[in-house]
Amino acid sequence: MGLFLAFITLFLFLGSAQGQGNLAVGFYSRTCPNAERIVASVVQEAVLANPRMAAVLLRLHFHDCFIQGCDGSILIEGTGAEKHAFGHQGVDGYEVIEKAKAQLEAACRGVVSCADIVAMAARDSVALSKGPVYQVPTGRRDGRLSNLSFAADMPEVDESVQSFKAKFLQRGLSEKDLVVLSAAHTIGTTACFFMGHRLYNFPVFGSDPTINPAFLPELKRICPKDGDVNVRLAMDQASELIVDDRIFHNIRDGFAVLESDAKLYTDPITRAIIDSYLLDFIFKPSFANDFAESMVKMGRIDVKTGTQGEIRRICKSFN
Numbered sequence: 001m002g003l004f005l006a007f008i009t010l011f012l013f014l015g016s017a018q019g020q021g022n023l024a025v026g027f028y029s030r031t032c033p034n035a036e037r038i039v040a041s042v043v044q045e046a047v048l049a050n051p052r053m054a055a056v057l058l059r060l061h062f063h064d065c066f067i068q069g070c071d072g073s074i075l076i077e078g079t080g081a082e083k084h085a086f087g088h089q090g091v092d093g094y095e096v097i098e099k100a101k102a103q104l105e106a107a108c109r110g111v112v113s114c115a116d117i118v119a120m121a122a123r124d125s126v127a128l129s130k131g132p133v134y135q136v137p138t139g140r141r142d143g144r145l146s147n148l149s150f151a152a153d154m155p156e157v158d159e160s161v162q163s164f165k166a167k168f169l170q171r172g173l174s175e176k177d178l179v180v181l182s183a184a185h186t187i188g189t190t191a192c193f194f195m196g197h198r199l200y201n202f203p204v205f206g207s208d209p210t211i212n213p214a215f216l217p218e219l220k221r222i223c224p225k226d227g228d229v230n231v232r233l234a235m236d237q238a239s240e241l242i243v244d245d246r247i248f249h250n251i252r253d254g255f256a257v258l259e260s261d262a263k264l265y266t267d268p269i270t271r272a273i274i275d276s277y278l279l280d281f282i283f284k285p286s287f288a289n290d291f292a293e294s295m296v297k298m299g300r301i302d303v304k305t306g307t308q309g310e311i312r313r314i315c316k317s318f319n
């Protein structure tokens with residue numbers, strides 16, 4: 001009987017490791033020992049050639065994870081594919097992922113998933129931007145579904161904080177994760193396309209009254225009414241290439257650029273979380289540690305592991 005129970009336990013354990021296995025740091029250490037190095041070198045080269053790329057790759061991971069989990073579904077090409085959804089407007093970095101994939105296939109065919117490449121590339125982008133250096137658990141498998149309609153509930157810049165909280169909670173992320181991950185806007189730029197509501201169509205006031213009066217004319221100068229919506233502006237004034245907590249100072253002082261970031265300071269709970277990082281106190285929480293922790297958490301959303309999904313040969317198409 002004892003032997004039988006031990007056998008059943010072993011069977012269940014192996015079954016779960018196959019079908020629903022967990023992610024693990026160093027998942028490819030035996031099957032593709034150079035995997036992390038290959039991704040890091042492709043990302044470094046891309047960021048050196050275009051410093052904007054770090055932010056682009058960080059955002060790509062967020063958009064991948066939020067729809068159907070971190071499964072590379074956003075990478076699939078074709079009419080009606082998820083990447084063309086309105087909520088993924090401006091998302092890019094696909095060619096960097098595909099380049100890393102080509103090198104990984106040459107080094108160890110059919111082993112490293114596109115979803116893991118996206119997660120590693122985001123991690124490397126943060127490190128290259130002087131942000132925290134953290135280990136990313138791997139072992140994700142690539143999804144086999146991609147549809148424009150799946151991305152209908154991506155958070156939009158002009159939604160309420162309640163709605164942001166609900167969308168994050170749905171994916172297992174807390175209010176703190178919402179604040180800390182939104183601080184990813186510490187790097188990168190937004191197109192004026194996303195500024196119209198905040199600058200010219202805001203209810204009652206016309207423009208968002210939380211914008212510091214000294215900043216409003218500057219924002220309107222860069223993004224004039226009926227101007228070119230493709231013009232881009234830094235989201236974290238004076239620190240757009242560095243991952244740091246400066247964005248919280250900017251949000252508190254009315255210098256947030258994105259409406260969604262500014263809104264986080266209008267809700268008592270998310271405001272208190274922002275304020276906790278601004279304390280002049282030796283034991284204040286570490287933004288760097290918390291950011292790394294929330295990134296790892298985001299990277300676990302609905303992952304496919306074991307025998308689920310597939311390992312794509314190229315990232316833009318299913319096998």
Ligand code: HEM
Binds near residue numbers: 052056062089156181
């Ligand atoms: C409430 C949630 C969020 C909203 C509404 C939001 C919205 C936006 C918008 C409108 C842009 C400008 C896009 C463009 O013009 O190309 C943007 C950029 C960006 N977002 Fe978010 N975002 C959110 C959360 C996040 C999270 C969780 C991350 C990553 C952890 C992230 C990372 C980025 C980055 C790095 C950029 C800059 C991209 C670039 O420079 O091309 N965002 N976001």
